[in-house]
Every structure is written in C-alpha cells, then in structure tokens.
Amino acid sequence: MEDHPALDLIEANNQWYSAKAGLGHKPSRRVAVVTCMDCRMDPHRFLGLEPGSAHILRNAGGRAADALRSLIISQQCLGTDTAVVIHHTECGAKGLNNNAFQDVVKCAVGVDSCDMDFQPFEDLEQSVLDDMALIKESPFVWTTEVQVFGYIYDVKTGTIHRVEERGALNTDEEILRLFEEGNKRYRAAFVKGDMHHKPSQKLAVITCMDCRLDHMRILGLELGDAHIITNAGGRIDDALRSLVISQHALGTTGVAVIHHTECGANKLDNNIFRVQLKKKFSETCTIDFLPFKDLERSVIDDVEAIERCPYVPKFVAVRGYVYDVATGSLRRLDCGRKLGIKHEKAIPTPMPPPVVKVQAKTAALPAPVATKTSISSSLPDGDMQQSSVVPQLTKANGNYASSFALGTLSHKPSRKVAVVTCMDCRLEPARSLGLEPGEAHIIRNAGGRAADALRSLVVSQQCLGTTTVIVIHHTKCGMAFLNVDNLKAKLKTELGVAKVDMDFQEFGDLEQSVLEDMHIIKSHPLIADYIEVYGFVYDVETGTIQEVKDEVAPLR
Ligand SMILES: [Zn+2]
Ligand SMILES: [Zn+2]
Incomplete structure (x- = not known):
C-alpha cells in the first residue's frame, strides 16, 4: 500500500x-x-x-x-x-x-x-x-x-x-x-x-x-x-x-x-x-x-x-x-x-488533537506514533527544538545512566505486590504509593483494565512471587470518556479497514470498573486463591487514593 x-x-x-x-x-x-x-x-x-x-x-x-x-x-x-x-x-x-x-x-x-x-x-x-x-x-x-x-x-x-x-x-x-x-x-x-x-x-x-x-x-x-x-x-x-x-x-x-x-x-x-x-x-x-x-x-x-x-x-x-x-x-x-x-495497524494510535495550525512547528505536529529510524543514536547536539522526542529521551538516558546505581536489584519484587493501573501520563504509580525500584510490578494499560493485565499477573505471581494485586483506576480517565463509535469510525476511515472488532474496554462508572476488574482477577482460574486483591480510585487533582471496598463478595 x-x-x-x-x-x-x-x-x-x-x-x-x-x-x-x-x-x-x-x-x-x-x-x-x-x-x-x-x-x-x-x-x-x-x-x-x-x-x-x-x-x-x-x-x-x-x-x-x-x-x-x-x-x-x-x-x-x-x-x-x-x-x-x-x-x-x-x-x-x-x-x-x-x-x-x-x-x-x-x-x-x-x-x-x-x-x-x-x-x-x-x-x-x-x-x-x-x-x-x-x-x-x-x-x-x-x-x-x-x-x-x-x-x-x-x-x-x-x-x-x-x-x-x-x-x-x-x-x-x-x-x-x-x-x-x-x-x-x-x-x-x-x-x-x-x-x-x-x-x-x-x-x-x-x-x-x-x-x-x-x-x-x-x-x-x-x-x-x-x-x-x-x-x-x-x-x-x-x-x-x-x-x-x-x-x-x-x-x-x-x-x-x-x-x-x-x-x-x-x-x-x-x-x-x-x-x-x-x-x-x-x-x-x-x-x-x-x-x-x-x-x-x-x-x-x-x-x-x-x-x-x-x-x-x-x-x-x-x-x-x-x-x-x-x-x-x-x-x-x-x-x-x-x-x-x-x-x-490493529493497535489503536493516540487520537490526534483536532487542530493543526499552519504555522505549527514540526515538533508541535500532533499525535506521536512509534516510528523507528536508523539513525536515532547519531544525535544532533544542542538545540533539540526541531527533533522528534526519541533523541531527547536517548540524551536524557545518558544523564540517567551516568549516576545509575540499581544494577544489583533482584528481579523479584521485594514487597510482593503488583499494581494494575492506567497508562495515563499524569500518574506516577510507584511514587504515589511510595514504591522504590525493585519493590513492585507496575502493569499499565489504557484504563488499567484487568483483562489486558492477566497474562502479566500470572507471570508476576507464578514466576516472580507476588501475592498482592492492587487495581487503581483514576478520575478523569480517558477510558471513561471514550466514544468507541467515534474511535471505530476514525479507524475505518483512516486505515481503510472494513470492520473494527477490538474491545476497547471503556467504562462508565469509575468505582464499578474497579470492582469489575477485582472480580475478573479473583475469579480467573489461573489466579491462586491466596492472592489478595485490592481496589482504589486515584484522584488526579489531589493525588490521593480512595479504597473501593468489595461489598458484594468480601475479599478472601
Ligand atoms: Zn496553482
Ligand atoms: Zn537548501
């Protein structure tokens, strides 16, 4: 094509x-x-x-x-x-x-x-x-x-x-x-x-x-x-x-x-x-x-x-x-x-902002998509204004690596916990829960949905010894506002596909979505009975978490 x-x-x-x-x-x-x-x-x-x-x-x-x-x-x-x-x-x-x-x-x-x-x-x-x-x-x-x-x-x-x-x-x-x-x-x-x-x-x-x-x-x-x-x-x-x-x-x-x-x-x-x-x-x-x-x-x-x-x-x-x-x-x-x-092409790309100004700078053009280039390691120095984000990240990594001291951490999370949460750019899941490198698995996807996280959770528990799961959804989540019909129409027009049968797992009620995901995890045949599952809602405006209690089926 x-x-x-x-x-x-x-x-x-x-x-x-x-x-x-x-x-x-x-x-x-x-x-x-x-x-x-x-x-x-x-x-x-x-x-x-x-x-x-x-x-x-x-x-x-x-x-x-x-x-x-x-x-x-x-x-x-x-x-x-x-x-x-x-x-x-x-x-x-x-x-x-x-x-x-x-x-x-x-x-x-x-x-x-x-x-x-x-x-x-x-x-x-x-x-x-x-x-x-x-x-x-x-x-x-x-x-x-x-x-x-x-x-x-x-x-x-x-x-x-x-x-x-x-x-x-x-x-x-x-x-x-x-x-x-x-x-x-x-x-x-x-x-x-x-x-x-x-x-x-x-x-x-x-x-x-x-x-x-x-x-x-x-x-x-x-x-x-x-x-x-x-x-x-x-x-x-x-x-x-x-x-x-x-x-x-x-x-x-x-x-x-x-x-x-x-x-x-x-x-x-x-x-x-x-x-x-x-x-x-x-x-x-x-x-x-x-x-x-x-x-x-x-x-x-x-x-x-x-x-x-x-x-x-x-x-x-x-x-x-x-x-x-x-x-x-x-x-x-x-x-x-x-x-x-x-x-x-089946992977949904971020929705582009609706408007591009004619005079917009190259760097300000919307909706980044993952694109590899052959020379991303041969970076221009100095003013990065016109460059894509990747060279900036590579450069930042140079600074990070120069003072890196985590080389001896175990790959098994020391606090035996896995957090399932949203990919939202406003969230700092580890920091907001006081988790240091080496202490927890952080599993992130759009919405922080359990269905996408199950494979990772099974590996986390069976291979790496975690015993607690924390599901955290958050206020103002894009998945709560997602108009799936619009998204599907957009995908059809832009990518020329006849049918989009992907389940985007959008949700309406925030607490309900946390409860749903707790149930999905607890009832899954590959999740052991001893695994404890907790749910929270994170408030992006105050940084606080609020527990969502499972009243219907008490935690094991
Ligand atoms: Zn002309
Ligand atoms: Zn020229």
Missing part, C-alpha cells in the same frame, strides 16, 4: 542526472521567484533560468504568506534583491471554498475539526497584487533594497504577462527583460497546452529553494507529472498547507522529502539571525527560520511529521532523500512508516 511507483521512478531517473559543478549557493541573478506548485509549470524553463541563477519558491497558489520565511533568508543571507510573484491561469487555489475544503479534509481523514487557511483567491490579478503588497509590507523587507514584481503565467500557452500596480513607475529592469526573452524561447517550443492539473504521477516533492537545485531535472520529472513545493530548507512546516491541497484536492498519494548537502538552513542559527534582523530593521523578529543541525535527522523529522499529520491520509507513501549538490545524486534514507508501523 505504501509503495509508490513514481517514487521508484524519480530514484531511477536521478541516476541519469549529473550536477553542474562549481555553482555557488548565492543566486547569480539575485532573484527569488514565488510561484505555484502546479504540475503544469516549470518556472526554471518558462523564465529561462539556469541552475545557480535564482531561488524558486513554490507552494499551492504561489502565496507570499507561505514564502515569507524563505524570502527573508533569500534576501538577508543569500543576497537576492528582486522578488517575483507568479500566479497562473486555471489555478486550483482560485475559487477554492475554504470552508467546503476544510469539510472535504475532515471527511477524508475523519478528524473533527480543520482550521487550516488554504489561502484561496478570487481574482487572479488581485491575488498577485495582494501578494506583492504582502511582501513589501513585511517589516523585514525594505523596498529601497528589494524590488517586487508580478506576473501571470498562462498554462495553455506558456506565456507570462506582467501585472503592474496602479501608478507604478515604468520599470525597465534587466531581470524582467531576461524573463521575457527566456519566456519567448520557451513559448516557441511549448506544446503541452492541454495537460491535466492533477499530477499524472500522483507525486508531491518537497525540497529546498536552493538555486543549485533544478527541481524537475534532478528527478527526471516532465510537465504534468508532479507538484513541486519548495522553501528554504525544504521544510514541511511551510509546505503543509500545499501538501494537504495536493492530496485532498489533486489526488497525490506519494511524497518525496528532499533536503540537500551544503544547505544554508544547515548553518543558520535562529537566534543570531534574529538579532541581525533586529539590528538592521529595528523590529523584533519571532519567525522560526527552521534551521537544522543534522541533515539526515531533518529529513527524517519531516518525513515523520508528515506521517503524523492528522490531515495526511495513512495510505500516503512518504520517502526521505538527501540530494548531493556536488554529484547530483539522490540518496534514500531509511525512515518512515515502512520501518515500524505497517504491520501494527
């Missing part, structure tokens, strides 16, 4: 590509182009731009809001002084109904809410003018330093038309002449006027705006094949809106995340850069420029963030690559769903 022929195709095609040696990472034409990801457009070609000459920033609609972070980097770090906004005819973002599309997404992936602004527009010229204005109004863009121009690209004829602000001075810029000449040459050979706007390879590529990357050539992609989404670094954060549109409006089912060697985002320091901006523009900058320390890690983080995103259907195939600007070759990284989750 997660195989994707087009992803194999771009890997194969890349073997025929060899990079142009000696290109600088500063665009020689000092221009950044903001345009749509549309599969019918190859901005390098229709503007006559060679590799090394320009930053190409692409997203759904070619909207400036998603491109601002990258534009600031382009201008302040890499010396571009011209920004060009190019929207196009027959754009999917034109006339898109934001609310209706939010409903489409909600329905397709079974989430309750979607407040993403998909940034549709009504009038094509107006949207170009709006985005030109948005760039000029940014406190981090000075119009004395940076010129902003606008064009409309006609997908039927391959022609670009200038969009000028009312009252704008006549400009005769060299860069515009260059575009118009390049476009003339392009038009002369342009034949693909009737392509479909749905990418024929059902593929979306997320990669860096870097001027050395000739995005379509690198991957052997033809017009009409794929969506190309680009920004500084090729980060998912700025690309998420476009990706959701690509998948839900235009049917793509594969994603290639491609970061590259010698990337500027690799060296950038958020804080230093913000201080520089503040010094120059006298304006406090809070933008997260999404730098990364470790190249492979950043690819894996972004692949995982896409897989975790509740708006991305689970059948979407996501692969991560590193592109080498020196050799032009693409290297696939071992990451993503294929390594961990594919065979575990």
Whole structure:
C-alpha cells in the first residue's frame, strides 16, 4: 500500500542526472521567484533560468504568506534583491471554498475539526497584487533594497504577462527583460497546452529553494507529472498547507522529502539571525527560520511529521532523500512508516488533537506514533527544538545512566505486590504509593483494565512471587470518556479497514470498573486463591487514593 511507483521512478531517473559543478549557493541573478506548485509549470524553463541563477519558491497558489520565511533568508543571507510573484491561469487555489475544503479534509481523514487557511483567491490579478503588497509590507523587507514584481503565467500557452500596480513607475529592469526573452524561447517550443492539473504521477516533492537545485531535472520529472513545493530548507512546516491541497484536492498519494548537502538552513542559527534582523530593521523578529543541525535527522523529522499529520491520509507513501549538490545524486534514507508501523495497524494510535495550525512547528505536529529510524543514536547536539522526542529521551538516558546505581536489584519484587493501573501520563504509580525500584510490578494499560493485565499477573505471581494485586483506576480517565463509535469510525476511515472488532474496554462508572476488574482477577482460574486483591480510585487533582471496598463478595 505504501509503495509508490513514481517514487521508484524519480530514484531511477536521478541516476541519469549529473550536477553542474562549481555553482555557488548565492543566486547569480539575485532573484527569488514565488510561484505555484502546479504540475503544469516549470518556472526554471518558462523564465529561462539556469541552475545557480535564482531561488524558486513554490507552494499551492504561489502565496507570499507561505514564502515569507524563505524570502527573508533569500534576501538577508543569500543576497537576492528582486522578488517575483507568479500566479497562473486555471489555478486550483482560485475559487477554492475554504470552508467546503476544510469539510472535504475532515471527511477524508475523519478528524473533527480543520482550521487550516488554504489561502484561496478570487481574482487572479488581485491575488498577485495582494501578494506583492504582502511582501513589501513585511517589516523585514525594505523596498529601497528589494524590488517586487508580478506576473501571470498562462498554462495553455506558456506565456507570462506582467501585472503592474496602479501608478507604478515604468520599470525597465534587466531581470524582467531576461524573463521575457527566456519566456519567448520557451513559448516557441511549448506544446503541452492541454495537460491535466492533477499530477499524472500522483507525486508531491518537497525540497529546498536552493538555486543549485533544478527541481524537475534532478528527478527526471516532465510537465504534468508532479507538484513541486519548495522553501528554504525544504521544510514541511511551510509546505503543509500545499501538501494537504495536493492530496485532498489533486489526488497525490506519494511524497518525496528532499533536503540537500551544503544547505544554508544547515548553518543558520535562529537566534543570531534574529538579532541581525533586529539590528538592521529595528523590529523584533519571532519567525522560526527552521534551521537544522543534522541533515539526515531533518529529513527524517519531516518525513515523520508528515506521517503524523492528522490531515495526511495513512495510505500516503512518504520517502526521505538527501540530494548531493556536488554529484547530483539522490540518496534514500531509511525512515518512515515502512520501518515500524505497517504491520501494527490493529493497535489503536493516540487520537490526534483536532487542530493543526499552519504555522505549527514540526515538533508541535500532533499525535506521536512509534516510528523507528536508523539513525536515532547519531544525535544532533544542542538545540533539540526541531527533533522528534526519541533523541531527547536517548540524551536524557545518558544523564540517567551516568549516576545509575540499581544494577544489583533482584528481579523479584521485594514487597510482593503488583499494581494494575492506567497508562495515563499524569500518574506516577510507584511514587504515589511510595514504591522504590525493585519493590513492585507496575502493569499499565489504557484504563488499567484487568483483562489486558492477566497474562502479566500470572507471570508476576507464578514466576516472580507476588501475592498482592492492587487495581487503581483514576478520575478523569480517558477510558471513561471514550466514544468507541467515534474511535471505530476514525479507524475505518483512516486505515481503510472494513470492520473494527477490538474491545476497547471503556467504562462508565469509575468505582464499578474497579470492582469489575477485582472480580475478573479473583475469579480467573489461573489466579491462586491466596492472592489478595485490592481496589482504589486515584484522584488526579489531589493525588490521593480512595479504597473501593468489595461489598458484594468480601475479599478472601
Ligand atoms: Zn496553482
Ligand atoms: Zn537548501
């Protein structure tokens, strides 16, 4: 299901590509182009731009809001002084109904809410003018330093038309002449006027705006094949809106995340850069420029963030690559769903929070799922903001192990007690009962239900000598509020299964559920008569436990 022929195709095609040696990472034409990801457009070609000459920033609609972070980097770090906004005819973002599309997404992936602004527009010229204005109004863009121009690209004829602000001075810029000449040459050979706007390879590529990357050539992609989404670094954060549109409006089912060697985002320091901006523009900058320390890690983080995103259907195939600007070759990284989750679909994953903000950081994308990566032990040091939780845990373990003194404990619980309780993150079962390492078995699952704990209890008692069981359920337990019908519907939509016959063991009454579980344990044929079973309710607000007495059938 997660195989994707087009992803194999771009890997194969890349073997025929060899990079142009000696290109600088500063665009020689000092221009950044903001345009749509549309599969019918190859901005390098229709503007006559060679590799090394320009930053190409692409997203759904070619909207400036998603491109601002990258534009600031382009201008302040890499010396571009011209920004060009190019929207196009027959754009999917034109006339898109934001609310209706939010409903489409909600329905397709079974989430309750979607407040993403998909940034549709009504009038094509107006949207170009709006985005030109948005760039000029940014406190981090000075119009004395940076010129902003606008064009409309006609997908039927391959022609670009200038969009000028009312009252704008006549400009005769060299860069515009260059575009118009390049476009003339392009038009002369342009034949693909009737392509479909749905990418024929059902593929979306997320990669860096870097001027050395000739995005379509690198991957052997033809017009009409794929969506190309680009920004500084090729980060998912700025690309998420476009990706959701690509998948839900235009049917793509594969994603290639491609970061590259010698990337500027690799060296950038958020804080230093913000201080520089503040010094120059006298304006406090809070933008997260999404730098990364470790190249492979950043690819894996972004692949995982896409897989975790509740708006991305689970059948979407996501692969991560590193592109080498020196050799032009693409290297696939071992990451993503294929390594961990594919065979575990029956296990319920945590419910994602209903809402993702477009600007959310990678680290803040919802609903972590267990995903193994091949390099989780080669950690980036320092700022872990963009990393997944696993490296942080591995690092924390380093501290733990450095003062570890429990190496000689017996594996038999010295106080002969097993506690069955909920996995709830607010509970500290051992500490709240004064239990030290080596003293007790703590068996945890959703709700602290006995049925799931029986196997462990039998082992605990028969092999490791425990003689007392304590069942502890707690106030505000998720299993008491769980809407099983919703959960099952969600699983069916997201995982495409016909039937969910898992018993989630939700409960209504808290004391009743404790009593029920005490009875299940006591009456089980593999639990000996001498085992004592107690029940408690733990209050998550006060930290106190309250015993639940079994009045019906007194304890043995
Ligand atoms: Zn478009
Ligand atoms: Zn880059």
